[in-house]
Amino acid sequence: MSVSSYASYPPELSPDEEQYLLSNLKDWSIAHGLAVRPAPSFVQPSLDPAGVLAATAPVTLFPSLFPRTCFEEGLAIQKAYNELYSAIARDEEWLQSIVEELIDIDDFVGKLWQTHLAVKKEGYVQDLSLGLFRSDYMVHTDPASSNPSPGLKQVEFNTIASSFGGLSSKVSTLHKYLFAIDAYPSSTSSIIKQEALRQSNSASSLARGLAASHKAYGRSRTGRPLCVIFVVQDPERNVFDQRHLEYALFEEGGVRSFRLPFHQTLTATTLESDRTLVYTPPNSPSTSYEVTTIYFRAGYSPDDYPRGEQDWDARLHLEKSRAIKCPSVLTQLAGCKKVQQVLATPHSPHLKRYLPDESVASRVLATFAPIYPLDESEAGREAKTLATDAESAARYVLKPQREGGGNNIYRKAIPPFLKDLPETHWPAYILMEMIEPPPLRNAILRNGELQRGGVIGELGVYGVCLWRNGSGESDRGEILQNWEAGYLLRTKGDQSEEGGVAAGFGAVDSCCLVDS
Amino acid sequence: MSVSSYASYPPELSPDEEQYLLSNLKDWSIAHGLAVRPAPSFVQPSLDPAGVLAATAPVTLFPSLFPRTCFEEGLAIQKAYNELYSAIARDEEWLQSIVEELIDIDDFVGKLWQTHLAVKKEGYVQDLSLGLFRSDYMVHTDPASSNPSPGLKQVEFNTIASSFGGLSSKVSTLHKYLFAIDAYPSSTSSIIKQEALRQSNSASSLARGLAASHKAYGRSRTGRPLCVIFVVQDPERNVFDQRHLEYALFEEGGVRSFRLPFHQTLTATTLESDRTLVYTPPNSPSTSYEVTTIYFRAGYSPDDYPRGEQDWDARLHLEKSRAIKCPSVLTQLAGCKKVQQVLATPHSPHLKRYLPDESVASRVLATFAPIYPLDESEAGREAKTLATDAESAARYVLKPQREGGGNNIYRKAIPPFLKDLPETHWPAYILMEMIEPPPLRNAILRNGELQRGGVIGELGVYGVCLWRNGSGESDRGEILQNWEAGYLLRTKGDQSEEGGVAAGFGAVDSCCLVDS
Secondary structure, eight states: OOHHHHHTOSOOOOHHHHHHHHHHHHHHHHHTTOEEOOOTTTSOGGGOTTOOEEEEOSEESSOEEEEHHHHHHHHHTHHHHHHHHHHHHTOHHHHHHHHHHHTTTOHHHHHHHHHHHHHHHHOOOOOEEEEEEEEEEEEEOOTTOSOOOOEEEEEEEEOSOOOOHHHHHHHHHHHHHHHHTTOSOGGGTTTSOGGGBOOOOHHHHHHHHHHHHHHHHOSOSSSSOEEEEEEEOSSOTTHHHHHHHHHHHHHTTOOOEEEEEGGGHHHHEEEOTTOOEEEOOTTOTTOOEEEEEEEESSOSSGGGOTTTHHHHHHHHHHHHSSSEEETOHHHHHHTSHHHHHHHHSTTOSHHHHHOOOHHHHHHHHTTOOOEEESSSSHHHHHHHHHHHSHHHHTTEEEEESSSSSOOOEEGGGHHHHHHTSOGGGGGGEEEEEOOOOOOEEEEEEETTEEEEEEEEEEEEEEEEEEEEOOSBTTBOOEEEEEEEEEEEEEEEETTOOOOOTTTTSEEEEOEEEEOO | OOHHHHHTOSOOOOHHHHHHHHHHHHHHHHHTTOEEOOOTTTSOGGGOTTOOEEEEOSEESSOEEEEHHHHHHHHHTHHHHHHHHHHHHHOHHHHHHHHHHHTTTOHHHHHHHHHHHHHHHHOOOOOEEEEEEEEEEEEEOOTTOSOOOOEEEEEEEEOSOOOOHHHHHHHHHHHHHHHHTTOSOGGGTTTSOGGGBOOOOHHHHHHHHHHHHHHHHOSOSSSSOEEEEEEEOSSOTTHHHHHHHHHHHHHTTOOOEEEEEGGGHHHHEEEOTTOOEEEOOTTOTTOOEEEEEEEESSOSSGGGOTTTHHHHHHHHHHHHSSSEEETOHHHHHHTSHHHHHHHHSTTOSHHHHHOOOHHHHHHHHTTOOOEEESSSSHHHHHHHHHHHSHHHHTTEEEEESSSSSOOOEEGGGHHHHHHTSOGGGGGGEEEEEOOOOOOEEEEEEETTEEEEEEEEEEEEEEEEEEEEOOSBTTBOOEEEEEEEEEEEEEEEETTOOOOOTTTTSEEEEOEEEEOO
């Protein structure tokens, strides 16, 4: 397969080809719950006060091309990533050193750390933690290298609310279905093949993680029936993504779960004297449940704490409880960008401490894009030189250490930006080598509009990890369950430098593997 | 279980109970394709030109109560009904006698008959016929009888385009799911029970019928791949109902099918010299298919033939072909109301001719509501006496012999209506004893509005029948496949005397069986 044949992928469609592809895509997506609640900009809420409308989730018409070796490497190293982040979450002392650097510039990290300290003071009563992780990558072709073979470079590692596992399973099934009914023109037959299309089993696999945690919790201490709680935002447009996990958990795992809007935490749950967490469904106050596992699909950003202390009390209340947290506050902190930066700082000693097997560590290391602090360290001084020079800055992105998208500064915009920023504020940012993805094209259907053009794909690999934290110095805990849990391909127009399908910049996609 | 406990079903819901039930119902329905394209009165088409929006299909919040004995009898006699209508469809001579009575007053029946004659002249080349039938009933409690036990009375028998088999499977799963997650208040626990909720397997079972026909067609005569054609209306709001059959046919039966808008018949299909039907997908003109089975979800009413001769040519073209028709023109004619009327005319000799087993015939007969012609026969003269007297007319409905809903005349409105109608026009109507359903209540969600109140339920029982027509007098054909294929419960507000969920008067529902 020559590169030039990829360059014409996907092909132009005739009106009849497009009609067949689109009508099948639109019907299949709704028939199978590959859907979102419509954006207010698309359907005014006043038009549908009861909320019965839904729309096809933003999707690509074609599966995007993805280098086979990169895809396989991403899946293969997920267990090592799970191990790494589980180990970091268990290393309170090291996390503290990270947090201390951030606490003055990031209130949110400070609040999370205080929540941990408050629970620690009373003593943690639950030794197990669950992670439903997602490691996000882009394909990188080093323009300066003599070896142009593509590699995976990590964009970020999500330890909380890793989304799209529900819809991802659906979109890979959709693309396989469209292939099976010949909705892709025959000119693609050398590219779109049965063996090239990869099913993501993320919905089932993540649900199995929740079921494993539920089981590991053990027997009910209160005699009440057991349940899992999904802590959610309200309203939530991406609700079907979450519901697919809930349905899989119920149908495949036989586990009941409830959706708990985060702001209702303190009215709908109570702590017994032994800190067993009890959930009372508002619709059925006479039946309460003992909570085995709290799955956070909210609480990951400052926006989820609009009421301040009241919301932080709610988070503390949950964190103190005996329920297994997915994730715990410490696990959430392990996912902050500063950790990624410290691990990816050239010559960092940390990775090999957490991953003693050198061959494993080196494969993980190979997925790091060099990340520099903008501080007084040696790497920091090097970074300042790179970032203030227009030519070298062109290969970098400046990212705020805070969580969430937005506000990245790209390439040549970095030197003037830093010039206007007092140097004391520079440590709030990290400098990351730009990932240079290969040029790709696709068509995206979102909000009823079809957009064609250059795209960038981001591969997310899900991981499930359940571990025992251990009681301290002599007992650093152990991993009880660890598996790779499917994948997400998220594709966005290449004009945008931000990601996030729900945030309005992209679409869910699946991989069509190619040999590079 | 006393009748009084049913009288309070379904219970009033507290706001929290309603919120839990509705949010679960709305999310589950979209996640599983229990959906319709929104009505233009709900969402203006200009708002969504690409057609990516969908809404929860009109559904009941609770499964409606249904007498167990009636439900079981309805399912048990479906095979006999399949046998009956297959036999009628094979009896051209008898059908001709029916059609001759209608031909002057019903152009549509006349056109169907002419289509049959035109094919007959050239000779039928396909000896097999498929029926995907649905027999519709209401529960009747005879107010005059000393025995108030409920019985099933047939409303109509559908031999073409029997709809809602796809959504019906989904709604029974939905109600079972809502029960499993305790969305029904505990006060209903003596009524809504596992064993009382009946799953409808109509989607799978009807798809198996199409697959059986596809297989019975035999090998390709042209070397082309084989397919089934769904002849559809365009646009079609109830598209997901049809898609679920298509997906089941593909996934469970491995059979490819295509949606063919009826008006595209003559451009997308051709007849070979041996009348093999060839379908060429507009999106892929280089690959054509040999059609084994034509499944009509359009063509059942005069509205589907807006272009007159051109549309009738299309119907003739399909009817002439070697593909197995579901249904054939003769099978469609067997479903006309006049046939139902003739069978249900008191002391009619016809039923026992088609169902020689007396015990079988008597069970079918018990589901007929007496139907009278308004003609010069003995039964007709009796009917005229009943219909023109205000007191006796109050137990009857006057229905036009044409197909399709609308224009029924009820009870005391009958005598003045007939008074204004020249008696020569009376034979265009039949007089049918009103079915007196027991009072029921439920809540219906449709177009985002929640309506509560008295309802009437209509049970539809699906049947699959594949038969050989036979070559004539000495060979009357034979039934090759015959099974009951699940059920539909359609529920409408009791103010309306017309049915039809898609037409805007009702909702899909499932049965909660009760012992009467």
